[in-house]
Amino acid sequence: MPQLQEVTVDELKHLVSNRAIEGETVLLNMGPQHPATHGVLRLLVELDGETVVNCVPDIGFLHTGVEKNMEAKTYQKAEVMTDRLDYLNTVGNNLAYCMAVEKLVDLDVPPRAQAIRVILTELQRLASHLVWIGTHALDLAAMSMFMYAFREREIILDILELVSGQRMMTTYFRPGGVWRDVPVEFEGAVRDFIKLFPKRIDEYEALLTKNPLLMDRLLGIGVLTKENALSYGVTGPMLRASGVDWDLRKVRPYMGYEQYDFEVPVRTEGDNYARYLVRVQEMREALKIVEQALDKLPMGPVRSDNRKFVPPPRSEIGTSMEALIHHFKLWTEGFEAPRGGIYSAVEGPRGELGVYLEGDGGPKPYRVHMRTPSFENVSVLPVLAKGHLVADLIAIIGSIDFVLGDIDR
Amino acid sequence: MNTKLEKVIQAARSEFACAVEEFRGEAHLIVDPERIVAVITWLRDVQDFPLLSAMTAVDYWPKMDPRFHVIYQLTSLSKNLSVQVRAPVPGARPVMSTVSGVFANANWREREIWDMFGIHFDGHPDPRRILMPQDWEGHPLRKDYPLGYEEPQFTFNFEEIDLRKPYAKE
Amino acid sequence: MGVEQKLGNMGIVTTTLEEVVNWSRTRAMWPMLFGLACCAIEMMGAQAADYDMSRFGMELMRASPRQADLMIVAGRVSRKMGPVLRRLYDQMPEPKWVISMGDCASCGGVFNNYAIFQGVDEVVPVDVYVAGCPPRPESLIHGVMTLYEKVKAEKFKDLSKS
Numbered sequence: 001m002p003q004l005q006e007v008t009v010d011e012l013k014h015l016v017s018n019r020a021i022e023g024e025t026v027l028l029n030m031g032p033q034h035p036a037t038h039g040v041l042r043l044l045v046e047l048d049g050e051t052v053v054n055c056v057p058d059i060g061f062l063h064t065g066v067e068k069n070m071e072a073k074t075y076q077k078a079e080v081m082t083d084r085l086d087y088l089n090t091v092g093n094n095l096a097y098c099m100a101v102e103k104l105v106d107l108d109v110p111p112r113a114q115a116i117r118v119i120l121t122e123l124q125r126l127a128s129h130l131v132w133i134g135t136h137a138l139d140l141a142a143m144s145m146f147m148y149a150f151r152e153r154e155i156i157l158d159i160l161e162l163v164s165g166q167r168m169m170t171t172y173f174r175p176g177g178v179w180r181d182v183p184v185e186f187e188g189a190v191r192d193f194i195k196l197f198p199k200r201i202d203e204y205e206a207l208l209t210k211n212p213l214l215m216d217r218l219l220g221i222g223v224l225t226k227e228n229a230l231s232y233g234v235t236g237p238m239l240r241a242s243g244v245d246w247d248l249r250k251v252r253p254y255m256g257y258e259q260y261d262f263e264v265p266v267r268t269e270g271d272n273y274a275r276y277l278v279r280v281q282e283m284r285e286a287l288k289i290v291e292q293a294l295d296k297l298p299m300g301p302v303r304s305d306n307r308k309f310v311p312p313p314r315s316e317i318g319t320s321m322e323a324l325i326h327h328f329k330l331w332t333e334g335f336e337a338p339r340g341g342i343y344s345a346v347e348g349p350r351g352e353l354g355v356y357l358e359g360d361g362g363p364k365p366y367r368v369h370m371r372t373p374s375f376e377n378v379s380v381l382p383v384l385a386k387g388h389l390v391a392d393l394i395a396i397i398g399s400i401d402f403v404l405g406d407i408d409r
Numbered sequence: 410m411n412t413k414l415e416k417v418i419q420a421a422r423s424e425f426a427c428a429v430e431e432f433r434g435e436a437h438l439i440v441d442p443e444r445i446v447a448v449i450t451w452l453r454d455v456q457d458f459p460l461l462s463a464m465t466a467v468d469y470w471p472k473m474d475p476r477f478h479v480i481y482q483l484t485s486l487s488k489n490l491s492v493q494v495r496a497p498v499p500g501a502r503p504v505m506s507t508v509s510g511v512f513a514n515a516n517w518r519e520r521e522i523w524d525m526f527g528i529h530f531d532g533h534p535d536p537r538r539i540l541m542p543q544d545w546e547g548h549p550l551r552k553d554y555p556l557g558y559e560e561p562q563f564t565f566n567f568e569e570i571d572l573r574k575p576y577a578k579e
Numbered sequence: 580m581g582v583e584q585k586l587g588n589m590g591i592v593t594t595t596l597e598e599v600v601n602w603s604r605t606r607a608m609w610p611m612l613f614g615l616a617c618c619a620i621e622m623m624g625a626q627a628a629d630y631d632m633s634r635f636g637m638e639l640m641r642a643s644p645r646q647a648d649l650m651i652v653a654g655r656v657s658r659k660m661g662p663v664l665r666r667l668y669d670q671m672p673e674p675k676w677v678i679s680m681g682d683c684a685s686c687g688g689v690f691n692n693y694a695i696f697q698g699v700d701e702v703v704p705v706d707v708y709v710a711g712c713p714p715r716p717e718s719l720i721h722g723v724m725t726l727y728e729k730v731k732a733e734k735f736k737d738l739s740k741s
Contacts, residue, residue, distance in 0.1 A: 032663050035612050035642040039619075040660060060540040061660045062616055065557075065694035067525075068549055072556055081689060087617035103433055131620065134627075150627035157624075168617060168713055230459045233514030244486065251489050340432040343463060343482050343493060354463050356480065371463035371482070379517045405616050408540060408657075541694075542659045549693055557693030562686070575701050577665075 019046075025053055032061045038135060038397060039404030041378070045393065052393055055385045057378055062408040070368045074334030075101055075175065078365060083169040085370060086406040088131050091124040091160070092348045094173040096370075099254060100344040100355035101175040105337050107309050112300040113177035114256045118293045119190065120163065120172065121255075121346075122286040126197075127156045128349040129283050136276075136398035137208060140217055145207065152200055159189050176310040177303030187294065194291050201283055209280070218272035222384040222396040225270060232383070233376040236351025238400065241278045242270035248347035260292045272399040279401070282349075309335045334363030341367070350374055350401060370409055374402035413488050417456050424451065437493045442479075442505050445496050449481060449508045458483040458492065461508075464518040466498075466526045470552045476500030477528055481508070503528040525550035597735055604648070604674060605727045607636040611647035611671065613664075615654025618681035618713040622653045625716035635723055644670040649726075651719075652703070655683035656696045668703045676730070678722055679705045682712045 019025045030043040040061035046054040066085060070078040082097040083090040095117060102109060109117075134149030157167040163182050164172035172179050208214050224234065229242040239246055247264040249257045265281035267274040304310050311330050312323035329335075337359030345354035351373025360366040377400050384400075385393045418429055418436050425448055428439040440448050452458045463482040470476050475497040484491050498505055507530040509516040519530045520539040527548035530536065538545065547554055562570045614622050626632050626640070641647040644667045656664055668677070679699050682688035685708040687697035696702060706729060709722035 032660065033613060033642075033667060035640075040615055060538075060542070061657060061663070062655065063540040063657050063659065063694050064655055064690050065549065065692040066690070068554075068556060069690060069692045072558075084617055084689065087620060106433070131623075147628045150624060151629065154624070154629045167715065168621070228513075231513040233461050233512065235460075235462075246486055341437075341467070341480070341493075342433050342435060343491070345462065352462060354482070356463060356465055356482070358467060367467045369463070369465040371465075375517065376514045379514055545658075555693070556691075558691050559687070559697045561691065574698075577701055577703050 019048070019053070024048070038402065041397075041402075041404060041407075043381075043393075045390070047390065050389050052385045052388055052390065055382050055393065057381055059378070059404075059407050062404045064405075064409060066409045067368055067370065070365055072364065074363045075337065075365060076330075076334060078368065079174070080169075080171055082370070083171055084405060085372060085409055086348065086350065086353070086374070086403050087168065088128040088403055089124055089348050089350070089353075090168050091120050091170060091172065092128075092346065092353060093370075094171060095121055095255075096344070096346045096348070096353045096355050097357075098173045098175050099346060100342065100357040101337075103342050103344045104340070104357050104359055105175070105309060105335065107176050107306055108304050109177055109255070110301045110304060111256065111298045113302045113304075115293050115297045116178050116182060116302065117173055117255050118257065118260070119290050119297075120160070122289045122293070123156050123159060123190075123193075125286045125349045126283055126290075127153050129279050129286075130156075132279060132349075132398075132401045133204060133208075136395075136401070137214075139394050139398045140214060142208065142211075142214070145204065148200070148204065152197065155193055155196075159186070159193065162186060162189060174303070174310075176306065177301070179303075181302045187297075190290065190294055194287060194294070197287055198284070201280065201287075205280060209277070215273065217392075217395050218276060218399070221272045221388060221392045222399060223269070223271045224380065224384060228380065228383055229270070232380040234351070234380055235376065236348065236373050237275055237278045237282060238351065238377055238380075240264065240266045241274040243268040248345060248352060252345075254346065257289075259296065260289045262286075262289050262292075272395055275399045275401075336361060336363055337365070343371075345371070348373060350403065350406065351377060372406040372409060374404075374406035378402045378407055414490050414492070417488075417490065417492060420456065421448070421452075435491070435493060437495055440494055440496050442496045442498055445479075445481075445494070446506050446508055446511065448494060449483070449511050452483055452492065452494070453511055456485065457487055458485040458490075460484040460486065461512040461514055461518075462491070464515060464522070466522045466528060466550075468526060468550065468552045470500060474499070477503055477526060479505055479522065479528065498528055504531060505529070506531045507533040509533060524548070527551065597733075598731075600735075601731045601733055605636075605730050608649045608676075609639055609641050609647050610637050610649040610651050611644050611667070612640045612642045613650055613652055613667070615652070615656065615660070616683070618653035618684070621713040621716055622651060622680065622719060625719045630716035630720060632720065632723070635720070637723070644668075645672065647671060648674060649676050649678065650703070651678045651680050652684045652699045652705075653680040653713075655688060655690060656699050656702065657694050658696070661696055661702050664699070665702050676706045676726055677703050678707045678709060678719075678726060680709045680719060680722065681714055682710060685710060688712060 026047045028045045028047055032040040032042045042058040044056040066081050070081055079097055082093040085093050130149040130153045134146040137145035160170055161167050164170040224242045226243045229239050245266045250264055262285045265278045267278055307326040311327050316323040317327055339361050341358035343356045345352050354371035356369040358367040384396050414436055421438055430437040462484045466477050466479045468477055477498040479496045481494040519533055522528050524538040524540050679685045684699045687695055707722050707726045709718055711718050
């Protein structure tokens with residue numbers, strides 16, 4: 001049983017200012033188990049009274065060794081591990097990985113599968129933003145918001161369960177398309193949700209947006225300038241709230257996003273309130289995309305018919321010898337990917353979710369690196385928190401919206 | 410490759426005489442580790458690539474020498490381009506110079522590469538482990554580091570694994 | 580008319596001391612907030628509107644271990660987090676119980692590698708294991724009710740530790 005390491009002052013000397021060593025300021029440990037750190041994040045906060053002088057994040061408490069573990073599994077089986085990274089955006093992680101595999105082996109995705117992927121990814125974005133708004137408001141003591149947000153999230157999880165059988169870790173997207181076609185109840189369920197949700201967002205805005213308490217706690221707090229944002233590699237709503245119009249769905253459209261008409265909210269203030277407004281507007285835009293994709297949903301196959309990478313349907317296996325051999329090869333050995341490394345990125349709810357995938361000619365990935373947005377987003381926390389109060393630190397943590405599974409992998 | 414990317418690649422080739430690989434529409438510049446800071450600074454300032462999207466490393470042991478490749482993925486917002494810079498680092502003395510002065514997020518990414526691969530970055534302000542505990546030995550993502558696979562307990566081997574499993578006491 | 584019925588009219592119930600003690604322990608068990616990863620989101624979902632856990636007396640989740648009696652280890656426990664988990668468990672006052680929620684906490688789950696404890700029972704003694712990846716809120720509630728059955732069956736002679 002490994003023992004807790006006692007940290008000596010020498011190890012901390014280069015991280016904290018001289019005033020802390022002399023005892024003028026207080027070093028506070030917001031330990032890994034804390035109700036407001038949204039996961040197991042340890043913050044070493046240097047406080048001068050109530051003001052934060054410096055804050056050093058200590059991550060790694062949820063390090064899962066996913067990248068090494070994926071090297072030991074075949075491409076199809078490794079996808080299961082990608083769900084569990086950013087566990088609020090499970091479908092998005094699957095999408096990033098599947099797109100990387102498809103780019104590596106040069107596999108096509110039929111239009112119906114692309115549209116289904118877009119619908120589910122945007123619904124997942126909504127679910128992720130709902131958890132964000134629920135927990136952020138909970139930290140700011142608006143507790144009923146948590147209940148409302150999770151009530152809506154249950155509807156989205158019901159849709160995911162309808163399609164794949166699992167609420168969260170679906171692994172519904174597979175290289176070449178999606179696992180199987182959506183059932184007939186899917187369209188009705190999504191249309192009911194589209195009718196219901198805009199009024200709910202209006203309710204949330206009525207409760208929170210012009211609320212003087214919320215504005216007091218969020219306006220002017222945690223300002224991220226444009227230069228800092230780009231230098232720290234911040235992406236996603238944090239970058240767009242600081243004035244940079246960069247959304248991978250618009251500038252490098254994938255999965256047919258160019259067909260859908262939606263706006264990307266951009267604000268220039270860069271404080272917590274701007275990030276709040278950007279994300280709420282993103283929820284409305286995501287709903288627009290879902291509606292358009294559902295209206296335009298084309299008929300056709302839901303998975304590529306390249307049998308070297310995609311298993312044949314069950315009915316074919318009984319009649320065709322090639323189908324049987326392909327099925328056998330895919331299940332016993334897996335498909336082979338060429339030598340070479342590629343980088344492929346999608347726009348997740350937290351930012352640029354990228355995958356660096358390298359193949360070596362065999363059935364297992366040689367190196368998988370997930371470029372997760374929360375890693376960069378959290379590294380900018382010391383810059384945002386300098387000079388604010390402890391309570392503002394909690395608000396900033398909620399506003400950054402990171403997920404520890406994303407950071408630690 | 411589109412024309413804008415071609416121009417950047419030609420400029421890089423003439424400026425630094427680096428090798429270029431192309432794969433699936435991407436451009437990979439192979440750069441000497443000593444020149445990496447110059448190349449990254451040039452790409453950021455002259456060619457306008459202000460975002461370091463990703464930074465990671467790959468271990469090619471025992472197949473290739475040099476053993477490691479450190480990979481930088483840079484993005485240009487104005488030109489909407491991405492370029493990948495790779496620096497081969499030998500395994501006997503894995504040392505690179507830090508680019509944390511050029512991009513601030515390289516600070517944490519280099520700590521992660523040190524933690525996972527053991528590549529030391531000269532001039533890094535805070536070279537500590539970031540993901541593993543501070544007293545961990547070894548660098549997990551190296552190919553000669555074991556996965557740490559433990560035999561799962563099924564019904565046929567339940568008792569024998571039960572005997573050697575370290576259950577917690579009260 | 581037996582004594583029981585006559586007493587019942589006056590608002591008196593007779594039972595054993597063990598039953599009363601176990602009943603009071605189960606009906607207001609306060610869990611400690613120990614959500615680590617994905618299972619924490621399902622635990623939050625179990626706490627929220629559709630699957631309300633405050634029906635079981637678990638309305639508050641206490642952040643401080645000194646005020647909690649139940650630790651629901653929800654999520655994967657990494658090597659760095661193990662000592663922290665043990666320290667928190669030691670800080671909880673008796674009586675305390677542990678529910679290991681999800682596959683990663685019960686047996687390491689999908690992750691059989693260097694970084695994750697293959698089962699949190701290597702760190703703390705576990706009373707109930709709830710399977711699932713992540714377990715549905717109903718599974719977690721079933722796990723909680725199984726714990727209640729276990730607590731109801733506790734006897735005084737087993738509780739004294741010598």
